[in-house]
Amino acid sequence: MKEPLSEIKWAPRVSKSKIRKLYQSEAAGLLDEVLLDEVGISLYLRCQSILTVGRAQRGKVECPRCARSECDTTIERQTSRKEEVLRCPKCSWHLTWGEYRKTYQGKQLSEGGVGRYLRAFVIRYEKARTPKQKILAVDQVIHEFHYNTVKNIHQPTRAACVNLIEGKLTDVVAFLNELTYGNRTDKRMIRTRNDWKSTLDGMSKWHLKPRAINTE
Ligand SMILES: [Zn+2]
Structure with a gap:
């Protein structure tokens, strides 16, 4: 049986170079479909990790051991105390909430306001075919x-790209600004x-420039 902590796996962010190459191929009218699948699946897994962290923060911790055998078991967290032991009712995987929390902190995995x-x-x-x-x-x-x-207002607070693409927030924002688009790029992407x-320009009006915002 594995050590409970090592069973928690979070999907990494996607590299800038892969996304850059993907956009270059698209702009040239020669979309690299293999790279597209690689980037798409990496983003898909990354989003799943962020959503799993979001549910855990709201009290519903997914048992990582059961998840590996494709059986969804939710452990209901009762308190916010770091000493609380999270124990799976099915397979008895267990860890304290404090230990669990440490596995995702500092990794840009917080869902805050982007979950939907x-x-x-x-x-x-x-569904994409x-x-x-x-x-x-x-x-x-x-x-x-x-x-x-x-608050009950629809106000953007931070670009979400930093949760999905490697790098510091300001670097990833600059990177997206420089992505290549071509004459044949789909109008919806433009x-x-x-x-x-x-939206970024609007954020700076509210003194919420990306660089001023805590990245975790
Ligand atoms: Zn379990």
Whole structure:
């Protein structure tokens, strides 16, 4: 039997170079479909990890041992105390909440305000059959924002790309700004990029420039 801590696995962020190459191939009208699948699946797994962390933060911890055998078992966390022992009722995997929390901290895995968009991507990617459908889903999710979920207002607080792509927030934002688009790039991707840029500009008006925001 494995050590309980080592059974928790979080999907890593996607590398900038893979996304850069993907967009270059798209802009040249020679979409690299193998790379598209690789990037798409990596983003899909990354979103699943962030959503799993989000549920754990809300008190529903997924047992990683059961998950590996494709059986979903939720452990109901009772308190926010780090000493609380999370124990799976099915397979008896167990860990304290404090130990569990440490596995995701500092890894850009906090869902805060972007969960609904990541869930939308997961569903959209599962249904995507053509390369066009896949790249549109990928393009949309890397241009999402976290929104304020505490107050009842729809205000973007931070670009979500840093949760999905390797690097510091300011670097990843600059990277997205420099992605290659070509004459044949789908109009919907151009629109997504324009919307993204205007949201970023709007954020700076509220003194919420990306560099001023805590990245975790
Ligand atoms: Zn279990």
